[in-house]
Amino acid sequence: MDHPAIHVPADRKSQDIEKSAGIDVSSTSTSAENVSGPVAPIPVPPKLSKWNQRIESLSGLEARGITRVLPEERHEASLLGYIQMALLWFSANVSANNLAVGMLGPLLFNLGFLDSAMCSVFGILVGSSATAYMSIWGAQSGNRTMVVARYFMGYWPAKLTTFLNMILMVGYGTIDCIIGGQILSAVSGGGMSIVVGIVIVALISWLVAVFGMAIFHVYERWAWIPQLMVLFILVGSAGPSFDSSLQSIGDSGAVTAGRLSFFSLQLSVPVSWAAASSDFYVYYPETTKSWKCFAMTLTGLSLSFCFVNLLGIGLGSGVATNAVWEEANHVSAGALIVAGFDGLKGFGSFCGVIVALGVISNNIPGTYASALGCQVLGRYGKMVPRYLWVCVIVLVYFICAIAGREHLYTIFQNFLALMGYWVMIFVSIVLEEHVIFRRGVGFDWTAWEDKKRLPLGIAALTAFLVGWAGAIIGMAQTWYIGPVGEKVGGVGADIGTWLGIAFALILFPPLRYLELKKFGR
Numbered sequence: 001m002d003h004p005a006i007h008v009p010a011d012r013k014s015q016d017i018e019k020s021a022g023i024d025v026s027s028t029s030t031s032a033e034n035v036s037g038p039v040a041p042i043p044v045p046p047k048l049s050k051w052n053q054r055i056e057s058l059s060g061l062e063a064r065g066i067t068r069v070l071p072e073e074r075h076e077a078s079l080l081g082y083i084q085m086a087l088l089w090f091s092a093n094v095s096a097n098n099l100a101v102g103m104l105g106p107l108l109f110n111l112g113f114l115d116s117a118m119c120s121v122f123g124i125l126v127g128s129s130a131t132a133y134m135s136i137w138g139a140q141s142g143n144r145t146m147v148v149a150r151y152f153m154g155y156w157p158a159k160l161t162t163f164l165n166m167i168l169m170v171g172y173g174t175i176d177c178i179i180g181g182q183i184l185s186a187v188s189g190g191g192m193s194i195v196v197g198i199v200i201v202a203l204i205s206w207l208v209a210v211f212g213m214a215i216f217h218v219y220e221r222w223a224w225i226p227q228l229m230v231l232f233i234l235v236g237s238a239g240p241s242f243d244s245s246l247q248s249i250g251d252s253g254a255v256t257a258g259r260l261s262f263f264s265l266q267l268s269v270p271v272s273w274a275a276a277s278s279d280f281y282v283y284y285p286e287t288t289k290s291w292k293c294f295a296m297t298l299t300g301l302s303l304s305f306c307f308v309n310l311l312g313i314g315l316g317s318g319v320a321t322n323a324v325w326e327e328a329n330h331v332s333a334g335a336l337i338v339a340g341f342d343g344l345k346g347f348g349s350f351c352g353v354i355v356a357l358g359v360i361s362n363n364i365p366g367t368y369a370s371a372l373g374c375q376v377l378g379r380y381g382k383m384v385p386r387y388l389w390v391c392v393i394v395l396v397y398f399i400c401a402i403a404g405r406e407h408l409y410t411i412f413q414n415f416l417a418l419m420g421y422w423v424m425i426f427v428s429i430v431l432e433e434h435v436i437f438r439r440g441v442g443f444d445w446t447a448w449e450d451k452k453r454l455p456l457g458i459a460a461l462t463a464f465l466v467g468w469a470g471a472i473i474g475m476a477q478t479w480y481i482g483p484v485g486e487k488v489g490g491v492g493a494d495i496g497t498w499l500g501i502a503f504a505l506i507l508f509p510p511l512r513y514l515e516l517k518k519f520g521r
Contacts, residue, residue: 062212065386066375068448069142074285081284082296084221085135088280089300091224093270094231094308095362096355097172097179100333100408101269102312107319107329109258110249113242116313119259121306123266127420128301130427131274135297138281139288141445145278145369146376151443152430154457157464159377161426165275166373166393168419169366171411172272173397176359176366177201178408181401182334183356187349194332197356198401204360206394209367210387216364227358230351231311237348238340241322242314250491257493261476264494266309268420270301274427276369315340333408367393418477421496425467425504429460432508437516455521459511467504474499 075081105116137148146165149158181197208216248255281293315336319325328339337355341348371389375382381389404411447453475496476485484499486492 066144069282071286075283077285085296086300090304091220092361093304094224094227095358097175098308099312102309103316105262105313106316109262111258112248113244113246113317115248119263120266120309123263124305127267127270128298130271131277132294132298134274135277136290136293138278139284142282143448144372145276147448150454152433153460154455155451157457157461162373162376164422166370169370170397172366174400176363177401178405180356180359182332186335186338187352194405202398205363209364209390223361226354230354234340237343241318243317243321246317253490257488257491260493264497270305271423274423279369421471421500424497425500428501428504429508459515463504463508466507467500470503471496471500
């Protein structure tokens with residue numbers, strides 16, 4: 001989110017800043033900060049450059065790519081700016097896709113209402129804390145998250161985390177489109193296919209993401225209000241059918257395994273933003289307090305995720321005792337959400353449409369981050385303007401959504417947990433580098449594109465890959481159960497996240513010490 005709403009997006013100064021560093025198609029930086037070894041620029045045909053400049057001159061279109069936002073280009077801090085931090089995350093995550101994740105506690109892991117709620121809340125707090133920690137680097141550095149990753153992972157290994165983050169964001173785009181399509185189809189009584197709903201969600205997401213964060217900030221600042229209203233209406237409409245007395249099913253080992261797996265899944269959802277969270281604060285001044293970034297990000301994430309997931313758990317708990325909900329659940333998760341509005345007749349259908357369109361708020365920042373990731377991958381990617389990468393990203397997750405529209409729960413169960421592994425390993429490495437090796441030393445943020453001044457990343461890459469190995473032996477997915485994961489609870493549980501973190505935390509410090517001793521960076 002390139003343009004924090006400290007001032008209104010129509011502000012002339014804001015628009016000029018967004019345009020100023022947008023011509024990345026032929027140079028790597030607009031400043032002189034890379035003089036000791038910048039990446040060589042790629043010449044662009046004059047005609048293409050002319051067309052690009054004409055498009056980027058459109059009013060409201062964000063032109064800036066991954067170029068660092070210099071201190072003199074930042075906005076002044078204000079109370080509204082800090083409030084916007086929390087609002088941004090709250091608005092982006094009060095959405096139907098997160099509502100559907102909550103349903104998985106009772107419906108997939110056979111957990112009772114209380115077990116599901118406890119696992120959800122504590123998992124969300126842990127995952128949100130990791131994302132809030134990663135958000136502090138945007139204001140400090142003026143760099144996007146995956147550019148900041150170069151300071152922790154090294155210039156070349158950071159491309160791996162960038163690619164994984166792109167897969168993650170495309171995956172969420174796929175889920176958002178499917179959920180939105182399911183709800184719109186259910187509202188129409190099946191008269192409109194899920195495919196048409198997917199087209200609608202993808203098209204609106206593309207339109208806003210192409211123009212960038214100036215328009216998105218306006219959208220995000222207000223989109224949470226109708227979402228919150230209709231979700232409270234859903235509480236009133238569906239609440240009487242929630243079964244708060246629902247008990248977990250299975251012996252003690254099976255229940256323990258279900259709790260651990262659902263806890264890890266709930267952690268994986270908010271932590272998935274960690275590899276993009278700094279993107280949205282690059283226009284805040286360098287003097288922005290890290291604890292304020294952390295606190296406001298944590299507030300927005302935890303409040304939104306807890307609210308919608310607890311609501312989803314309530315819907316899932318009522319399936320066993322409500323025949324209408326059980327029938328709807330056999331159709332899709334979106335149909336179950338719409339069934340919660342059944343008693344409201346036509347107004348309930350209207351509320352369902354609002355809920356469906358709410359996934360757009362969740363979809364746009366991920367689309368934006370993915371497009372920036374394409375530029376971080378290398379100079380050939382950087383020469384392609386951000387708005388063109390947005391078009392590619394939207395097309396990819398649109399095709400994936402069409403192909404996977406009948407397998408949403410499987411995507412949730414496997415994809416989210418699988419992506420959570422690498423993000424938590426990455427955050428663990430960042431934390432250790434920050435606390436152990438950079439305390440009192442700091443970072444030279446002007447070296448963001450200079451390979452000679454960035455770490456080699458040998459230690460980080462090794463710890464990352466070994467952490468992945470730990471995650472593999474501890475994972476428990478439908479298509480693979482690791483040798484350690486299968487022993488938990490007698491039926492298998494997903495402990496891949498925790499083994500991955502442990503392996504990385506233990507291995508990184510000694511390797512990094514040796515790397516610094518040998519190479520000095």
